[in-house]
Amino acid sequence: EAGVAQSPRYKIIEKRQSVAFWCNPISGHATLYWYQQILGQGPKLLIQFQNNGVVDDSQLPKDRFSAERLKGVDSTLKIQPAKLEDSAVYLCASSPRLISGNTIYFGEGSWLTVV
Amino acid sequence: EDKVVQSPLSLVVHEGDTVTLNCSYEVTNFRSLLWYKQEKKAPTFLFMLTSSGIEKKSGRLSSILDKKELFSILNITATQTGDSAVYLCAVEPLNPGSSNTGKLIFGQGTTLQVKP
Numbered sequence: 393e394a395g396v397a398q399s400p401r402y403k404i405i406e407k408r409q410s411v412a413f414w415c416n417p418i419s420g421h422a423t424l425y426w427y428q429q430i431l432g433q434g435p436k437l438l439i440q441f442q443n444n445g446v447v448d449d450s451q452l453p454k455d456r457f458s459a460e461r462l463k464g465v466d467s468t469l470k471i472q473p474a475k476l477e478d479s480a481v482y483l484c485a486s487s488p489r490l491i492s493g494n495t496i497y498f499g500e501g502s503w504l505t506v507v
Numbered sequence: 508e509d510k511v512v513q514s515p516l517s518l519v520v521h522e523g524d525t526v527t528l529n530c531s532y533e534v535t536n537f538r539s540l541l542w543y544k545q546e547k548k549a550p551t552f553l554f555m556l557t558s559s560g561i562e563k564k565s566g567r568l569s570s571i572l573d574k575k576e577l578f579s580i581l582n583i584t585a586t587q588t589g590d591s592a593v594y595l596c597a598v599e600p601l602n603p604g605s606s607n608t609g610k611l612i613f614g615q616g617t618t619l620q621v622k623p
Contacts, residue, residue, distance in 0.1 A: 395549075396549075437610050448610060494539075496611065
């Protein structure tokens with residue numbers, strides 16, 4: 393079974409530029425998550441989708457971050473304009489539905505450095 | 508605000524040592540506590556704990572939950588260099604109506620380095 397796919401794996405941009413990350417969840421998984429993991433910290437949930445609807449985006453900095461999952465499958469996370477403090481790993485995860493935490497599968501992450 | 512705190516933040520041991528990692532939490536509506544291992548890539552699932560006092564075991568790793576004192580420990584015996592990683596503790600809360608949220612609140616992680 394294919395895992396959660398993310399791209400690009402690594403990105404370096406200058407502050408005030410924009411960047412987009414793509415995630416393809418495990419086939420059939422209805423729930424998709426984007427987590428931000430700053431170096432030395434644990435992952436923090438940015439946004440959670442159930443199919444193509446947003447379940448929780450309370451910690452998404454909406455002035456600069458946006459995410460969509462238009463057809464309930466792939467998702468894109470965009471940052472515009474980027475700030476130095478956005479340097480982090482962006483982890484995408486998916487699960488079959490809103491069930492127990494041990495059914496959440498993580499991708500390998502997109503590493504962002506803002507200079 | 509729901510919170511998960513891990514200690515120590517980092518640990519250096521030698522092969523063969525036994526280590527204990529700690530995780531304490533404050534969550535309004537608790538469903539489960541999970542442990543993950545992260546080696547510069549995707550976090551991989553280790554254990555999910557929902558009941559107090561029942562030890563979960565997998566090889567040299569074991570974990571237990573105390574819902575009265577709101578903490579969990581992860582033990583690793585006879586450590587090997589391959590155990591070097593960041594160990595993440597996460598709590599899964601319930602919605603006020605006791606339905607699943609499906610989301611995880613993570614601690615800051617414990618970085619374990621095992622020296623040969």
